[in-house]
Each structure stands twice: as structure tokens, then as C-alpha cells.
Amino acid sequence: MRPRAMTKAALAVCGACSLASCVAHPVGPARTYSTYEGKAVTSATAAQSSVATVQLVASTAAAGKAFGPYTVVSVSEQEEGLSAVEGTFASIQPPDRRADALRDELGAILTSAVDHIAEVRIAARRGDLDDLDRVAAPLRADAAALDAFVARHG
Amino acid sequence: MKRFFAVFLGILTAIGGFVDIGDLVANSQTGARFGMNLAWAVVLGVIGIVVYAEMCGRVAAVAGRPVFDLVRERLGPRAGLANLIASFFINFLTLTAEVAGVAIALSLASSVSYLLLIPFVAFLVWLVIWRMPFETMERVFGLLGLCLLVFAVTVWKVGPDWGGLFHTASHPQVPAGETGFTYVYFAIALFGAAMTPYEVFFFSSGAVEEHWTERDLATNRANVLIGFPLGGLLSLAIMASADLILGPAGIDVGQLSQVALPVASVLGRVGLAVVLVGLFAATFGAALETALSAGYIISQYMGWMWGKYVRPRQASRFHLVVLLSIGAAMIFGLTRVDPVKVTEYSIVLSAAALPLTYFPILVIANDPSYMGDKTNGRFLNAIASIYLVILIVVSIITIPLLIITKGGSG
Numbered sequence: 001m002r003p004r005a006m007t008k009a010a011l012a013v014c015g016a017c018s019l020a021s022c023v024a025h026p027v028g029p030a031r032t033y034s035t036y037e038g039k040a041v042t043s044a045t046a047a048q049s050s051v052a053t054v055q056l057v058a059s060t061a062a063a064g065k066a067f068g069p070y071t072v073v074s075v076s077e078q079e080e081g082l083s084a085v086e087g088t089f090a091s092i093q094p095p096d097r098r099a100d101a102l103r104d105e106l107g108a109i110l111t112s113a114v115d116h117i118a119e120v121r122i123a124a125r126r127g128d129l130d131d132l133d134r135v136a137a138p139l140r141a142d143a144a145a146l147d148a149f150v151a152r153h154g
Numbered sequence: 155m156k157r158f159f160a161v162f163l164g165i166l167t168a169i170g171g172f173v174d175i176g177d178l179v180a181n182s183q184t185g186a187r188f189g190m191n192l193a194w195a196v197v198l199g200v201i202g203i204v205v206y207a208e209m210c211g212r213v214a215a216v217a218g219r220p221v222f223d224l225v226r227e228r229l230g231p232r233a234g235l236a237n238l239i240a241s242f243f244i245n246f247l248t249l250t251a252e253v254a255g256v257a258i259a260l261s262l263a264s265s266v267s268y269l270l271l272i273p274f275v276a277f278l279v280w281l282v283i284w285r286m287p288f289e290t291m292e293r294v295f296g297l298l299g300l301c302l303l304v305f306a307v308t309v310w311k312v313g314p315d316w317g318g319l320f321h322t323a324s325h326p327q328v329p330a331g332e333t334g335f336t337y338v339y340f341a342i343a344l345f346g347a348a349m350t351p352y353e354v355f356f357f358s359s360g361a362v363e364e365h366w367t368e369r370d371l372a373t374n375r376a377n378v379l380i381g382f383p384l385g386g387l388l389s390l391a392i393m394a395s396a397d398l399i400l401g402p403a404g405i406d407v408g409q410l411s412q413v414a415l416p417v418a419s420v421l422g423r424v425g426l427a428v429v430l431v432g433l434f435a436a437t438f439g440a441a442l443e444t445a446l447s448a449g450y451i452i453s454q455y456m457g458w459m460w461g462k463y464v465r466p467r468q469a470s471r472f473h474l475v476v477l478l479s480i481g482a483a484m485i486f487g488l489t490r491v492d493p494v495k496v497t498e499y500s501i502v503l504s505a506a507a508l509p510l511t512y513f514p515i516l517v518i519a520n521d522p523s524y525m526g527d528k529t530n531g532r533f534l535n536a537i538a539s540i541y542l543v544i545l546i547v548v549s550i551i552t553i554p555l556l557i558i559t560k561g562g563s564g
Contacts (some may be wrong), residue, residue: 049406065422069265074411
């Protein structure tokens with residue numbers, strides 16, 4: 001490759017990559033049920049991680065092993081991340097009626113998980129770290145629902 | 155005794171300074187997702203950086219010239235410019251990730267939004283570069299980075315099945331639920347994190363800043379041959395802690411706070427405090443290195459005066475580039491771009507650009523007109539050549555894998 005072509009190639013790669021790096025959650029269209037189902041499973045898997053993180057942070061804080069600021073920031077990040085997943089999934093157009101049902105099913109689980117994580121965040125901000133295990137208890141049902149969803153559709 | 159102490163301090167600094175946000179994220183992510191099945195990629199990367207950093211240090215000590223100075227001379231101005239653009243871009247992404255990483259570490263200790271802290275961190279990075287002597291700067295943050303040894307303590311405290319961990323590491327396989335593509339993609343991420351080009355830019359320029367001569371070759375070898383492998387063990391400890399705590403909980407690492415979670419859950423508040431200091435030191439030290447590297451590579455390419463060893467007035471353009479790079483990284487960080495994503499892309503793109511950095515080093519380390527009788531031996535050349543082939547293969551497959559795996563997500 002000639003030096004000028006190399007410079008152009010380097011510039012092109014840099015430009016493409018800078019654009020790519022700015023896009024955290026690319027959303028592609030779902031034209032078939034199976035594509036939509038695949039996207040739903042991806043969303044559910046991301047949600048599983050957020051819910052599991054908050055559960056571990058909550059139990060760690062309740063055991064007196066984490067500071068308030070660390071707990072608050074960690075839970076807030078997961079809440080923000082899960083809200084983004086929920087928003088991204090909601091923005092995907094369901095291709096047919098079966099997909100509508102799938103959308104309702106996962107949407108309900110994600111909304112419930114976001115609400116429960118918000119409760120943990122509120123309790124952590126109030127300094128109720130000792131009580132965080134109890135506040136986070138409903139997340140167990142969310143985690144189970146997400147596991148079942150992924151098992152059914154994954 | 156004084157000499158021994160200096161070498162010992164250099165080794166400790168090398169260990170503490172080995173890990174940056176790329177290593178933290180990549181090792182924690184892969185540990186949680188692949189267990190110890192990708193430990194070999196860390197080992198491969200550490201051997202690579204040992205081989206080439208030793209060459210860089212030797213070239214700087216013997217020829218008195220840093221890497222990028224020689225890259226331009228060897229490749230010519232045009233090919234050197236292509237190299238400069240790619241290297242500067244990747245270095246800029248890394249600088250952004252490190253600045254954001256420092257802000258996140260401070261945020262985890264204070265609960266102030268990391269976005270509010272980014273301008274403060276950027277100012278602090280510039281101030282330290284402007285005011286603090288080079289050696290003090292390197293030592294302070296390198297030694298504070300040793301706080302990350304708390305990951306090793308965490309693994310020891312968990313009391314894992316050591317045989318099982320070693321067996322997984324020595325008999326790697328693609329875990330269920332993962333594809334061969336994602337496995338190789340994350341192997342490249344680990345490899346890229348260990349062999350990030352800015353490390354050799356900084357290492358060789360630092361050698362010139364510290365006026366290394368042939369008398370310092372022993373220090374160079376000790377830092378590289380002892381310090382870097384021990385730093386690699388630290389990387390493996392981060393991976394193992396994620397494997398033991400985050401993996402079984404089904405946690406996929408997407409935030410820096412999750413990297414610290416295994417330590418908090420096992421060692422409690424003291425461990426958490428220590429790991430947060432370690433995260434701060436590792437990211438702050440790397441922010442200094444990448445900001446300086448931005449100034450080094452541009453100044454060395456353009457033939458300007460550079461470095462902290464000359465008065466700022468003499469190296470005004472070098473300091474301007476450093477200042478502008480920090481400012482640009484601050485602005486990019488403030489756009490709410492995901493710091494972990496930026497880290498992931500920076501280490502993967504580093505992997506794609508590795509031959510551009512390492513090939514000229516190998517050529518120069520074999521040139522008697524620069525090196526006199528200190529050229530590479532046959533054994534070193536054999537290893538370095540094998541690595542060059544690996545680097546070329548990695549650079550060819552990285553971008554296709556980035557696209558196929560959608561950045562490692564599936």
C-alpha cells in the first residue's frame with residue numbers, strides 16, 4: 001500500500017471506529033419473530049446481569065461490607081443501565097402478534113425489575129444500608145422471571 | 155545498597171503501574187464470562203510486552219532515542235504519519251477512558267456524579283504533569299497502584315480450588331453459551347490490553363527523560379523481566395476474583411464499580427477502600443502516561459523539543475499538545491460516552507494497530523549503527539519474530555471480529 005493510501009486508510013478506520021465507539025446500544029430492525037425473540041433474549045440477559053449485580057451489592061452493603069457512596073453509585077448505574085435496556089427493547093417494532101405478546105411479557109418483567117432497583121437505590125440514598133437485603137428481596141422474583149424467560153426463548 | 159533499592163523500587167513501580175483501565179475491564183469481563191479459560195491470552199500478552207519493552211528500553215538507553223523518533227526515521231514521513239494518526243487516535247481513546255476511570259473511582263468514594271468530576275480530574279492530570287517531577291510522578295502512582303494487590307488477597311481469602319483454577323487455565327476451552335468468535339475476540343482484547351502501544355511510547359520516552367545510559371540496562375531488565383510478569387499475575391488475580399465471585403452470580407461486567415465488587419463482598423470496607431485507592435492510582439497513572447504519550451509521539455514525529463526534562467519554555471509545543479489532548483479527552487468524556495465501551499474499543503483497536511508500533515522497534519533493535527554491540531541475540535529475535543507474526547494475524551482479524559461479534563456482545 002502506498003503511504004498516501006495508508007494515511008487515508010488510517011483516517012477512515014479512525015473515523016469509523018470513533019462513530020462505532022459512540023454507539024453504546026445499536027438497535028437494528030426486527031423483521032421476523034425469531035429476530036425479535038433473539039433481541040428480547042439479549043435484553044433479558046443484560047437485565048439478568050443488572051439484577052444480579054444489585055442483589056450482590058445489596059447483600060454486601062447489608063453485611064456492612066460496603067460504603068454508602070459505593071453502594072449508591074453501583075445501584076444507580078445498574079438502574080440507569082436497565083432503564084436503557086428497557087427503553088431500547090421497547091423501541092423495537094414487534095413484527096407480528098406473537099411478538100406483541102413477547103413484548104408485553106418481557107416489558108412487564110423489565111418494568112418490575114427497574115422499579116425494584118429504584119427502591120434499593122432510594123433506600124441506599126437514605127442510608128438504610130442495613131435494611132438493603134430486605135428491600136432487595138423482590139429482585140429474587142425478577143431474577144427468577146428473567147431466568148425462566150431466557151430458558152423459554154433462548 | 156542504594157542501587158539495589160532503586161532497582162527494587164523500579165520493580166514495585168512496574169508492578170503497580172502495569173494495570174490500567176483496559177486491564178481492569180478486560181480481565182474482569184473475561185473472568186466473569188469465561189472463567190480462567192482466557193488466562194493464556196494474558197500470559198501471551200505479558201511475554202510480548204516483556205520482549206518488546208525490553209527492546210525499547212535498550213534502544214532508548216543505548217541510542218538515546220525513543221520509539222516514535224525512530225518510527226518516523228525508519229518508515230519515512232508519510233508512512234510515519236499514518237502510524238502517527240492511528241497511534242494518536244487510539245491513545246486519545248485510552249486517555250478519555252482513563253480520565254473517565256479516575257472520575258468514576260472518585261465518584262464511587264464520594265457519590266458525586268462522575269461527569270461533574272471529569273473537569274476536575276482533567277485539571278488535576280494537567281497540574282501533575284506540569285508541576286511534578288517525572289520520576290516522582292512515576293513512583294507515586296506506580297506504588298499506589300500496588301493497592302490492587304488486594305485482588306490477590308481476595309482470591310486467597312475465597313480459598314478456591316487452586317487445582318481447578320489452574321486446570322481451567324491450562325486446559326482452556328470455549329465455555330457453553332459462548333461462540334468461538336467471542337472467545338477469540340476477548341482473547342484479542344486481553345492481548346491488546348497487555349500490549350497497548352502507549353506503554354512502549356511512555357516506557358522509551360521515560361527512559362530518555364530519566365537519562366538512561368548503558369549503565370541502566372540492568373535496571374531496564376529488572377523492571378521488565380520481574381516487574382511486568384508480576385504485573386501480569388495481578389491481572390490474573392483480577393480475572394480470578396471475577397471468575398470466583400461475579401461469574402457464579404451471573405454478572406456481566408459493564409461498569410468499573412463491578413470490577414471492585416468481588417473485593418468488597420469478600421474483604422469488606424477495608425478491602426473496598428484499598429481497591430478504590432488502587433483504581434484511582436491505576437487510572438490516574440495511566441492518564442498521565444497517555445497524556446504525556448500524546449505529546450511525545452507528536453513532538454517526536456515533528457522533531458520538536460519534548461519532555462519534562464527540558465524547561466517548559468523550550469518544549470512549549472509539547473506541553474500544548476498535552477494540554478489540548480487532555481482538554482479534548484475531557485470534552486469527549488463529558489458527552490456521556492460509555493467509558494467502559496471506550497475502553498473496550500481502545501484496547502481492541504490497539505490490537506489492530508500493534509504491528510505499526512512493534513515492527514520498527516524490532517528493526518532498530520537489530521541495527522548495529524544504532525545499537526553497537528547491544529543488538530538482539532538470536533533467541534530474542536526468534537521470539538520477537540514469532541510475536542510479530544502473531545501481531546500481524548491479530549491486526550488482520552480484529553476488525554472483522556469486532557463486527558461479527560458486535561463488539562463482543564454475541
